[in-house]
Amino acid sequence: MRHNFFxxxxxxxxxxLLLPAASDASDFSxxxxxxxxxxxxxxxxxxxxxxxxxGVAIKINGKKKKAKTIGAYYEFNLSPGTHKIIFxxxxxxxxxxxxxxDSFDRLxxxxxxxxxxxxxxxxxxxxxxxxDRITGQAVxxxxxxxxxxxxxDINGYFECETYPDEAVIKVYSKAHRPFEKTFKGGEIxxxxxxxxxxxxxxxxxxxxxxxxLEKKNKAPIYEAVVxxxxxxxxxxxxxxxxxxxxxxxxxKLICSCDxxxxxxxxxxxxxxxxxxxxxLDIKEKGLIQQLREKYEKEMLY
Numbered sequence: 001m002r003h004n005f006f007x008x009x010x011x012x013x014x015x016x017l018l019l020p021a022a023s024d025a026s027d028f029s030x031x032x033x034x035x036x037x038x039x040x041x042x043x044x045x046x047x048x049x050x051x052x053x054x055g056v057a058i059k060i061n062g063k064k065k066k067a068k069t070i071g072a073y074y075e076f077n078l079s080p081g082t083h084k085i086i087f088x089x090x091x092x093x094x095x096x097x098x099x100x101x102d103s104f105d106r107l108x109x110x111x112x113x114x115x116x117x118x119x120x121x122x123x124x125x126x127x128x129x130x131x132d133r134i135t136g137q138a139v140x141x142x143x144x145x146x147x148x149x150x151x152x153d154i155n156g157y158f159e160c161e162t163y164p165d166e167a168v169i170k171v172y173s174k175a176h177r178p179f180e181k182t183f184k185g186g187e188i189x190x191x192x193x194x195x196x197x198x199x200x201x202x203x204x205x206x207x208x209x210x211x212x213l214e215k216k217n218k219a220p221i222y223e224a225v226v227x228x229x230x231x232x233x234x235x236x237x238x239x240x241x242x243x244x245x246x247x248x249x250x251x252k253l254i255c256s257c258d259x260x261x262x263x264x265x266x267x268x269x270x271x272x273x274x275x276x277x278x279x280l281d282i283k284e285k286g287l288i289q290q291l292r293e294k295y296e297k298e299m300l301y
Contacts, residue, residue, distance in 0.1 A: 036079075036109060038078045038110065039076075039109065039110040040110070041074060044072045044074060047116040053072055056088065058074065058085065062084075078099075087115050097115065120163045124161065126169070126183075128157070128196060132205075134205045135205060138155045139173055141173035141176070145167050145168070146162045146163060166184050168183075205244075206270070207242070208243045208245060209240075210275065211240050211277055216281075221235060221280060222235060225255065228243050228253050231244070248269050250267070253278075257280060260282060261283050263278070
């Protein structure tokens with residue numbers, strides 16, 4: 001027993017001589033185990049304005065990383081080793097971050113790194129016109145060119161500056177289907193007159209040409225109010241009117257004029273031109289109105 005005890009003591013003393021001094025405890029903390037997981041997090045802002053940036057793509061060693069993002073905040077885990085991290089967003093220069101396991105706090109195994117992305121200069125001029133595919137008329141609508149919101153004018157023309165290489169154009173019009181297309185920088189620059197963007201209507205287009213007549217003697221009625229599918233116009237000196245409508249099929253027709261009975265009925269419109277006649281009956285005068293007119297006539301003479 002005593003012999004075994006001395007062997008154990010001697011072996012333990014020999015091992016202690018081979019290990020680093022106990023006072024240098026930081027050497028033990030530098031050991032990285034294969035199963036260690038390190039967490040990196042921070043915020044991503046615009047370098048120029050300090051505004052928070054969301055929707056930033058993150059790649060680690062060339063591979064897209066699925067990171068936890070809440071607005072401009074990001075967070076993800078890393079395995080031990082050296083990593084090259086790329087943060088990218090359209091309209092901004094990429095930001096690169098190179099880290100390794102020694103960069104982390106060894107006790108908590110986490111790191112905070114805030115990222116700044118420098119915006120690219122807007123050097124690409126984009127101009128053009130929005131056109132209705134069926135009528136060929138100009139369209140006034142809201143647009144988005146990359147990250148900038150603009151509006152076309154009443155003649156359909158638009159113009160703005162954006163980032164080089166390409167422009168993703170989206171158009172939002174209540175009467176037309178959503179439009180989205182990516183135009184390359186060369187395609188935009190080569191178009192001296194600007195881009196022509198044709199928009200498709202949601203529904204079939206109709207045009208109504210008509211006339212409003214007195215039912216009894218067929219005389220045209222001036223300044224009668226004609227309303228079809230919510231569009232309202234007045235008749236001219238010859239009782240004629242025209243209405244462009246963004247709909248077809250069964251629509252509500254309302255026609256009224258002082259001294260005439262108002263009509264309210266449904267009509268069926270086909271695609272393209274429609275010609276209609278509207279006949280109004282003279283409104284019968286009540287007894288009180290007849291007596292008043294008779295009195296005013298007697299007073300006049």
